[in-house]
Amino acid sequence: MKKITVFTTTYNRAYLLPILYESLLKQSNKNFIWLIIDDGSTDNTREIVKDWMTAGKIEIQYHYKENGGMHTGHNEAYRLINTEYNVCIDSDDFMPKNAIEIILNSVKNLEENFAGLVGLDAAKDGEIIGTRIPDKLHAVKLNELYSIHQVRGDKKLVYRTEIVRKYPEYPEYPNERFVPLDYLCLLIDQDYDLKPVNEVLCIVEYQDDGSTTNILKQYRRHPNGFAFSRISRIKHGKTFKEQFKNAVHLVSSAIFSKKVSWLFKSDKTLLVIAAIPFGCLLNVYVRLKTK
Incomplete structure (x- = not known):
């Protein structure tokens, strides 16, 4: 059984997904599953993913759902994931070739009071998004990382799946398609720590149609x-x-x-x-x- 699921929620991003796919093909450690949650795409997402599944170069799981927004995609992913760990990589992002290897090495002998890892995001040119995590920290809560330690910029989270499932799903409101994802992180913070990993786990590129920009x-x-x-x-x-x-x-x-x-x-x-x-x-x- 694979150790970690990389999950991606996507909506009409068929033109971007190949970049992420290629980065997963290049991973130095292939002990992962790629779970794609298709949030009601009307482009050719299904077709290109089916082609990749047929090629069989990496293990891919594909799940289609009606459009409901990114948070509903996360709800669906957490219901489906059956690996010990999970990490969300957005459809417009990709992973450096050693990211899975770094993650799996970092979770070895992870203590029970840790919900997972917090690592770095970087831009395509290699520049860290925001600031690095203070080296003195050996355990931290995500909220404290920003409010107390004054760290800036998006960071990449890797969670134990069994811990995520202890908490309520994101709520869904009629005619709305967005609930901030930090709600779950904040709940987990109350009971568990994260292990800081000062290495890049994700390369990000903010899109004009992305939630961050808008x-x-x-x-x-x-x-x-x-x-x-x-x-x-x-x-x-x-x-x-x-x-x-x-x-x-x-x-x-x-x-x-x-x-x-x-x-x-x-x-x-x-x-x-x-x-x-x-x-x-x-x-x-x-x-x-x-x-």
Whole structure:
């Protein structure tokens, strides 16, 4: 049985997937499965993946579902994965040729209090996205990496599958296609540590149609998903600044969703009330930026 699943959620990215496929073919360690969750693509994704499966150069699993957004693709992936570890590589990203080898070497004898690994993302030119992880850290929680240790930029997460399945799935809201993925990470943070790996596990290239590039539009189109995420960030925030910032965002998302009830779902109601004027200003700012 393979040790790790590389899973990719994709929607109409047939023109990008070959880059990721080629990088997986070049892996120095082939002890992995590539699981592709097709989130309702209308291009030729199914056909090119079937060709790769027929070629049989690496083990590929393909699953088609109705379009529901990236978070629903993650829900589906976690239901299907049957390897000990998993890592998400987006359809517009790829892996350096030694990434699987680094991961499998790093998880050897991993202690039970570790949910997995946190490694680095890099750009095509090799430059690290954001900052490296402080060398002094031998165990860390993802949220603390940013809020306390002031690390910047996206990082790559490798999780134990059995641990991921202990936590609730991402919620799904009618007519919305986005829930921030850090919700699950934040829940895992409460119970487990991550082992830092200061090596590049993923090469990223942000696309014009990607969620990172269009975050303000996503913010406006999917207010319930963002409001849900802010509730957990307020609850588990390590600093007052972090909690208040997310309270401001909660107010703005509540306005977009036209659901005042979101303001009373946090366990820090007074903080949310204090954030209302700032949340209103943020809401106006987002509206102006997304006309």
